[in-house]
Amino acid sequence: MITVDSLTKRYRGFTAVDDVSFVARPGRVTGFLGPNGAGKSTTMRVMVGLTEATSGSATIQGQPFAELPNPGRQVGVLLDASAQHAGRTGREILAIAQRTMGLPKARVDEMLSLVSLTESESERRVRNYSLGMRQRLGIATALIGDPEVLILDEPANGLDPAGIRWMRDLLRGYANQGGTVLLSSHLLHEIEVIADDLVMIGNGRIVAEGTKAELLHAAGTTVRTTAAAELAQALRNAGIVVTQSNDGALRTDAPADQVGQIALNARIALTELRSSDNAGLEEMFLELTAETQREGAAA
Amino acid sequence: MTTLTQEAPVTSGTRPAKHAPIPLSRIMRVELIKMFDTRSGFWLMASIGIAAVLATAATIIFAPESELDYEAFATAIGFPIAIILPIIGLLSVTSEWSQRTGLTTFTLLPNRSLVINAKLLVAVGIGVVSMFLAMAIGAVGNIVGTAIAGVDTTWNVSAYELSLIVLANVLGMLIGSMLGVLIRNSAGAIVGYFVYNALLPTLFMTLGNLQEWFRDLWPWVDFAYAQGALFNGDPSGEDWAHLAVTTTIWLIIPLVVGLFLIRKSEVK
Known part of the structure; x- marks a missing residue:
């Protein structure tokens, strides 16, 4: 479960996130929807401790992210699939995550096959990856610790239609097993198909929130x-x-x-x-x- | 590249509710791997060995027979390594920002100070190990070089002197890492490094030569000057005091400031 409580992030003379509160529940896919620059990514960065909130808080399973003993085992995070050292291979990037979290080596191959990156693709340097392959690698990194919570920023970016379908099924299955999924998008149709709950944000403020059924009604x-x-x-x-x-x-x-x-x-x-x-x-x-x-x- | 896998993440058995915190030793191992596993990282590391071999070969070829002793080799090798080591320390920190890997690193390890500490410790380890490697290459060069020249092999650097040189290089490596922590940008930190090693000493020297009042103060503020004592053999108590004071001013204080800023800064 993710709980965001009165979260505000102010930069000099500019409020990126303005008093945002919502809850992403286990067993459900929560869609975080908003136009570009609405504050989605900033909110997500605050959730995972990369950005400090001006006021308010965000907790994961009731704990601030920074206090999780081994965060990768509890929260899978994908904020920007391109934020990787271009000189590492996909396999090396997964191996770093696997070692950091203290997981068995076999997890790397399990994840590669889960996201359908082939043996030879995994040995290629990320510099030569398409955006879709980077997204797959990012999803593999997020899932490798078998976390209960997933936080994904625009994960469908760069995926082909079959890839989007694949990811939708993956996240659906994940939520059905009791996982909490928060994913952001400005691709409305994608969110409409996959999400159970919706949080809409514009100019840093929540403009609508509820189950998909409620909002559509x-x-x-x-x-x-x-x-x-x-x-x-x-x-x-x-x-x-x-x-x-x-x-x-x-x-x-x-x-x-x-x-x-x-x-x-x-x-x-x-x-x-x-x-x-x-x-x-x-x-x-x-x-x-x-x-x-x-x-x-x-x- | 598509699958029809409907299964969600392969669950490895039951999930323990509590996870053990990540030990420092594991973070250090990961940081060590990260220094080696990219092509640029690998060649930077390899360049230590390469530089040592080239410097040794150059000494054998160019040094006059009368000066062919271990000190000649140690000096020749020490020079390039003293430049490479700090750059390795520096890049290991700045690449988290320049290559944006920090996004993953600091979400897996939200305690940023712990990550930086691990990097510093690994940097010290690499500094010591590569100095021993360089000294070994120099020793081989000394044996081979004197054999070729047909002169007696002279070991005129004591273990104490060698350990001082190692200490100086470890300090250099920490300076590099500190600049990485403080500036967090590869290009900027490298510029900062040359300011530290070229601009500041020149500035102090000019000041010292021109201004009477500065002359007594000089050794207490010039870090490069204070480090020089380590290369000259037997530092006196006052030399150590100079080193302690300048290390505090130019290494420890900026490092503490850098660590504070890193904890507060936004990782994008």
């Missing part, structure tokens, strides 16, 4: 009509907050049946009425982080 209703202005007025009269997107569709947090009833009462014909559930996480993600997006307001 809260996504609201999309409605279209030729008389958009009248319908918008009718909805507002009923006390419902409504927004109009560029393509003329109206969006609201109210459920679809309520919107339909109001339209009927106002004698307005609808061309489309649907709940936004199946519109997916992406729409919601863009909405939630609209003001923090570099591209400006989306839809």
Whole structure:
């Protein structure tokens, strides 16, 4: 279990992480979602003790990371697959982790086969690895100590579609065995498929948090009509907050049946009425982080 | 390169709830391996042996017969090694930042001081071992060289003098490591090293020659000057005092500052 409590990290005149609290539970995959520069990586670095928090705390299995006696046996960490000495072979990098943690030598070969790096690839220097191979090696390093908790920053980066599928199955299986998985991504679809719980972050603050089912349910209703202005007025009269997107569709947090009833009462014909559930996480993600997006307001 | 492995991490039996802390000896072994296992690391280490052999050969070829004794070999070998050793110590620390391996190292070992201590201890060990290796190569050179020249083999360096030279080189290696700890960037630390060994002594010498008031203070602040006593054979009590004071100023204090900064710094 990972517990983050009121975590704040301030740099000179800039708050990277602002009062972030959440819990990643055992047996579940927690997706840490946010646009670039939202504070995901900083939060993860604080969790594993590479960055000092300005205030607040992060604990792993109830203990601060720095107090774990042999952290690699309890927490598997992959923050940046490229942060390796380019002059070492994949096997050497795994062997360093294996020796540091005091594991049997055989673990290196077990891990290589787990992440499907071949014998000859493992003897190659990391300089000659593709990003996908580096990610596989990073995942092997994270898993070699057989930890109960995994912290992975953008692990799907650079993997081909089959590799992404492989990793998804791996993490699913890991969580099903009772492991805690926290993975960050800005690839919404990837997170949507794999995560049980979601933590969305924008500009250093948590903007939404909950199970995937909860968050999707809260996504609201999309409605279209030729008389958009009248319908918008009718909805507002009923006390419902409504927004109009560029393509003329109206969006609201109210459920679809309520919107339909109001339209009927106002004698307005609808061309489309649907709940936004199946519109997916992406729409919601863009909405939630609209003001923090570099591209400006989306839809 | 794809698998359909659905199994999660191969679990090796039951998990113990408590893990034993990582002993210093294990960290030292890992750090020793890390110094050797890259191509650059390997050649840097190998260069000690290579430099010793080349210096020995040069001494045999170029030194006049009358000066062909162990001291000539020891001096010739000592010179390149005194430059290489500190660089090895320095890079073993800075590569954690320059190559970004620190991201893994310090998540596996959050106690950064412990990692740096292990590196320092390994550096001292390497310093001692490579000096013995160099002295052995010099001894072979002395025997072979004098045999070729047809002169008597002279052993004019005592064990005490040799141990002083070893001490001087270990100090040099620690200076390199200290600069690595303080600066945490390979290029910057190497520049710092040349400031230490070339710029500062020159500065002190100029100051000492020009300023009357500085002359008495000089040996108490010039680290290179104080180390020089170790190479000149029999240091006096005052020489040792100079060495102790300058070591504190130029090695121990910056090292403590560096260790403090490393504990606070962000590893990216």
